[in-house]
Amino acid sequence: MDTTRNQALTAWMAEHGYSSNTLADAVNRAVGDLTGRTGGLDGSSVRDWKAGRVRWPKSATRTALEKVTGLPATALGFVPRCRATSAPASAQEAPVNRRSFLTATAASAVAPLPTAAAPHRIGMSDVTRLQRKFAAVVAGDHQYGGFGSIEARALELAAEALDLQDRGSASQRVRSQLYAVAAAFTSSAMWAAIDGRRFDAARRRHERAAGLAAMSGDQMIQFRIWSHAGSLHRHVGRASDALAANDVARALPLTRRDPLFASLGHARHAAVHGLTGDRYAAERAIGSAQDAADRADPHARRPLWMAAVRDRAELAELALSTYLSLGDFEKAEAQAHRSLALLRPYMQRDRALVTARLAQAQLGQGDLESALHTAMSVPLNAVGHPRVARLLAAFGTGLRGCAPHSSALRTWSHYQQAHLSKRQADTKT
Template identity: 60%
Template sequence: MNAARNTVLEAWMKEHGYSSNGLAEAVNKAQERLTGRFGGHDGSSVRAWKAGRVRWPKSATRKALEDVTGLPATALGFVPRGRTPATPSPPQEDPDVNRRTLVGGMTAAAVAAAVPGTAAPRRIGMSDVERLQRRFSEVIVSDVRHGGKLGIEQRAAALADEALNLQNAGGASQRVRSNLYACAASFRSSAMWAAIDGRRYDDAQRHMRVAQALAEMSGDQAIKFRIWSHAGSMYRHMGRPADALASNDVARGLHIARRDPLFACLGHARQAATYGLVGDAPAAQHALGRAQDALGRADRDAVRPVWMTAVRDGAEFETLALAAHLRLGNFAQAETHAHRSLTLLRPLMLRDRAINTARLAVAQLGQGEVDSAVATAMKIPAEIAAHARVTQTLQQFGDALRATAPSSPSVQTWADHTASRRTTT
């Protein structure tokens, strides 16, 4: 039997511009940082991974791959020994085309089942679930790199529909059906987050309602936490702190947050950011202390959903601490957390890096470091500066710059830079 190609790894390499030799070199360097010895991989090693001839690399190689990509090995399409590989993901297409193809296939299956002598509807199994989980990992990769794009939102919503359509495409066990609902909820939560990130709040709330219903049917605690935690962030960005605090309380009250300190860390840190929004410094400091304590108790090596990677690394805690202190006007502390977050963020997290760089500029400006603040803000690439949340932060920075130092030459430098950026994007 031929090995199934690792299409997820191939898609990741294509999106991030890696050749086989380039990825081998990056993994070798990461392995040297981990073990003190330069890795021995070359282009043929990576081609063996892509071809499926090596389904589960050695532990040192997997760890190096995870450091390079920011994703668990399973989210890169690798399959642990003893497990059956999932059906390879089909090529990406326009969401409407995917819907038409899927519905057309289901119709054909129903007609075939109605005709004597033809095959019955197929059995839906965990291989179908694993295929969808791979597609979910692809959505996460796109989100952490670009974020907020309407295309990501539409693609995630279409994949949620695909997961639900599978419920009617054949027989399945209760375990499989629960997992399909969890997949659908996961995709809807990503559509929700993309809409939040793009400041399309009406769409985000619509995705949230669907995602919450699907999560309840799945019984999956992790995806319930993600949806309610996203809701807290959404309401915080909308300027509705009471709703944000209530949503975060639901997330923090789930069993998974009591059982796993890493989930507790995220819950407390997002609560701290909301306390910063309302100016409650003691509550924010208390929540950040609880988040840091939980992070210290967490087992960083435990298997968790791919979207928890930045939490595991500590980058998400630093990001939310930065947001809280910035809102409270604690600019020196905000700058400290900004530098820490920029150190911890994985290279592919371009959107988060740009947002935190913009926040760093605001923190520097708040301390009277006008020239340094402008230099920091100018480091953000033009294509990322067009992201909705980055644009908003930079506009706030420009307003504060003109109010703080109206006669400074840096004001004109920033004006020239923003004008030039508008003409190149």
């Protein structure tokens, strides 16, 4: 039997917050509504669906599952069985088959029940294995940014972490760690959706991630999730909601224990104040971010996603965004150069974003030649990223506005057209 994993069902469960056990319970109740008798599924039944060991559930189960999910079974990754035409049984075969069935039934009635297997013990080694996978997701984000494949992979791994909760016994510490890992994966899916400008999906990921983080009790992941929520609201222009979400993150006791988290909270607050045009509040927040970073212990253990904050590259990038919003292009350029000098080589997505913003800062100062050179230096493999593409489009609009008849604009237009042709050719091949 083909046991290809059912990715569609796995992704639906992760998005809607179902573990194998909770989905089994929901389907059992739906079976009861349909037939008058509660279904007999358990977590292992759903794991068989996810693993592809069961490709087409029985009729009543399938109907109940469709009722629970609101989707047809085929949309959930199930594949109908091919019905082979069978030859009619002879008149003599039927009684023989009935006698065989009755004999087998009688034998099974007196056969001893199999001994239940001892429950599997879930331990920290399982958590560590998932944390290594989380490191790979973070690395993919740093390199490529918010593509749908990263979001889908993060959701799949969140479901894997939750499934472990159902597969055996574990200490309370291990269970809390599993919830924290599931929250971390879901927060990465949330950030990928924000980064890819899929804002409706990001809102759904936030709701789920916040619930998992609360069950874990892990303040670091709670900080990440609410800080991402602030970024989400900032990207859609809802400054009041962005400040409120940032305040949730900044109020966590973690920010008093580790000033580096406080520093990131201040820097993200500054970017929101820049959006509202409040220069005094923005510059005060930037100063507070720098002071907090100075107080932070450089040797303290922190999660992987704090790497750019620890190096201060992300703090400079947020200050760059703040000063661009305020129209202070000279300070924005200084922060751009600072961020580029601090970014680690593998952080290609952020390097492309900072470079595109640097071009805007140079354009804002009237330095057309430098701005054009900078914009054209954004790597071609990064310009398809939604945020990078948006920044470069804004650069082109700004260039047309300030120098509509310049050679710089003609060069940029030719460059953009050549790049578009290349991308179309690459897509065809």
